[in-house]
Amino acid sequence: MVGAILASPGLAIRVIAAEAGPERASVIKASGVIKPCVGAEVRVGSRLSGVVKRLHVQVGDPVSPGQRLAELDDRELLARLDEANANHRLALAELRYASSNLERQRSIAAARVISAGDLDLAERAFAVAEQKVAAMQAAAEYARVQLDYSVILAPIGGVVASVATQEGETVSASFTTPTFVTLIDLDRLEVWAYVDETDIGRIELGQHATFTVDTYGDASFAGTVTAIYPKAEIRDNVVNYIAVVRFEPQPGRILRPDMTAFVRIALPTDEPHRASIVPSP
Secondary structure (H helix, E strand, O other): OHHHHHHOOOOOOOOOOOEEOOOOOOEEEEEEEEEEOOOOEEEEEOOOOEEEEEEOOOOOOEEOOOOEEEEEOOHHHHHHHHHHHHHHHHHHHHHHHHHHHHHHHHHHHHOOOOOHHHHHHHHHHHHHHHHHHHHHHHHHHHHHHHHHHOEEEOOOOEEEEEEOOOOOOEEOOOOOOOEEEEEEOOOOEEEEEEEEOOOHHHOOOOOEEEEEEHHHOOOOEEEEEEEEEEEEEEEOOEEEEEEEEEEOOEOOEOOOOOOEEEEEEEOOOOOOOOOEEOOOO
């Protein structure tokens, strides 16, 4: 068939050379925002209602894990703990009496002096005393835990980003946990790079990336693409996808959440950079 077409005298055949298309960029540029990593920003609150007795930190203070941030008025909690401990001691005394009475009743029963019903009553009283001790011990432990909750401790190390209460203020934990302090670990940040939908298909995990921020001029920070979010971010009818870039902090250059970053993501060296275009005849 092909030979017949080529042999046709009236058919003109033109050979057109393909032209090189525009060169594709070896890096993808995107704007981004610095965000705390998961677990690097914590809102610390109180599990109890009460009056703030002492506030130990201010905005900008560095804190270590376990450091005291605030304290609630604990006078009522101390009274409850004392009451629970007293009830526990009373229950222990009743248990000792029930135990000695049971031993006495068993001795008497062995001599066939009392009825089996009296022995049953002594055994029942001992069992009830045991359960009462367990209940009072649990109540004392609960009161101790509640007292511990009156001291607000830092769950992570970092910097105090905000303080939402003050000494003398009454907080209520009836529905939601009131936030006292927000902590941010500035050593655990990442960049959310907003990559255009036309370029997101060229982004892969593990690709090298660099970025700059206005506050440090042309100073470059290096990182790696660690995640690509599947859900689109639509802004002004432009579809973007978030590529997460993790990086290590640089000494003397403190980055902060919500700073604008200008990101460059390097593409693999084996990716073709030009496409061939066949011109129209």
